[in-house]
Amino acid sequence: MKKGIIVTFMALLAALAVTTVAAAAPTYMSIATGGTSGTYYVVGGAIAAAVTKGGKIQCTAETGNASVANMNLVATEGIEIAFVQNDITYWAYNGELMFQGKPVKNIRAVASLYPEHIQAVVTKDSGIKTIADLKGKRVGVGAPGSGVEGDVQAIFKVAGLTYDDLSKADFLDFAATTSRFKDNQIDAGFVVAGYPTASIMDLTTTKDVSLLSFDDEMLAKLQKEYPFFVPSSVPANTYSGITQETKTPAVMAILVTNDSVPEEMIYEFLTAMYGNLGDIAAVHAKGKEITLEGALDGLTCPLHPGAEKFFKEKGILK
Structure with a gap:
């Protein structure tokens, strides 16, 4: 009888040990x-x-x-x-x-x-100072169906622009956007990322580019229409040669x-x-x-x- 009790007790201890190990396992x-x-x-x-x-x-x-x-x-x-x-x-x-x-x-x-900032990169000789100035220009709008392209579509809607207003809408990821700038095939390109962004840092070492600044009115309109946009800025000297603060929307x-x-x-x-x-x-x-x-x-x-x-x-x- 006692032997049976001992065996049962040991079995319970073994089961408890297995349960404890399982509970402790990550x-x-x-x-x-x-x-x-x-x-x-x-x-x-x-x-x-x-x-x-x-x-x-x-x-x-x-x-x-x-x-x-x-x-x-x-x-x-x-x-x-x-x-x-x-x-x-x-x-x-x-x-x-x-x-x-x-x-x-x-x-x-x-x-x-x-925050991840909407960084609209423009060549300094393109004459692009506002979103409206993108009319008639070659613009990288993000990879097809990407978050970047979605943000560009939202910005364009608020600004009253469509892809048809551009000389060419180029659907490019970050790497391709940088490459097209280097080959003088685009005038502007959108990147959505936390700053400093490696691809833009690389670009500023070889090309004379700047970031497009959004005015306060545009930032307010964007946030009213699309609450996920947050008015923000990229500090001066974040990138080589861009010495002014750039006002721009950000997403999180x-x-x-x-x-x-x-x-x-x-x-x-x-x-x-x-x-x-x-x-x-x-x-x-x-x-x-x-x-x-x-x-x-x-x-x-x-x-x-x-x-x-x-x-x-x-x-x-x-």
Whole structure:
């Protein structure tokens, strides 16, 4: 009888040990970022390391194909978290532009990170001083269906312009935009990224270019029509030869997830990320702009319950 009791007791201990190990095992999750030469990839890697340091989640950063592709990954539950611009999130959630008629209602916001600026690069000899001056010019408007092109379309709508007003609308990614400038094939090109942007830094070493400044009236109209735009500026001397501050709209880089991701997972993710902001800031300048106080800025879809729980505890969300 006693032997049977001992065997049962040992079996219970073994089961308890297995349960304890399982409970202690880290949760695995991935973050979709961007190309290896971009800001998303570097900052995403730093965030993944910070979250892993927290001990409860084993987090990895994966290369991605920017905001639209990342949004589709999250929507189809192909990844747990992704970097996406808040304008793309707005269009996805509301079924507009590249998501026309196909609203993505299962996405949820995790946190807002830092601004990404609309940088309209122009050659200094083009005579382009305002958005209206783009008429009759060769303009790089972003890769087809990209967030950059969506922003350009929004800006053009508010400015009363269409692609037909241009000499040529060239659908180019960052690298191709830089290449076309170097080959004197475009007069202006749009880049949406956190400054300083490597491709623009490279360009200013070989070409005499500037950044197009938006006036206050245009910035106000843009924000009224499209709330995801934030009036901002690129400081003087950010790039070689551009010595004046450039007023320009910005969108926000945010983290999004799927509504099927467990509440506790997102809560622990945020706990570890904000608990190790110093590590993220040490890796990239944009990491210094990630703050708890700005975590809800410019969010354009509902918060995930795990994020709600975290930000309420921190007093950021009422």
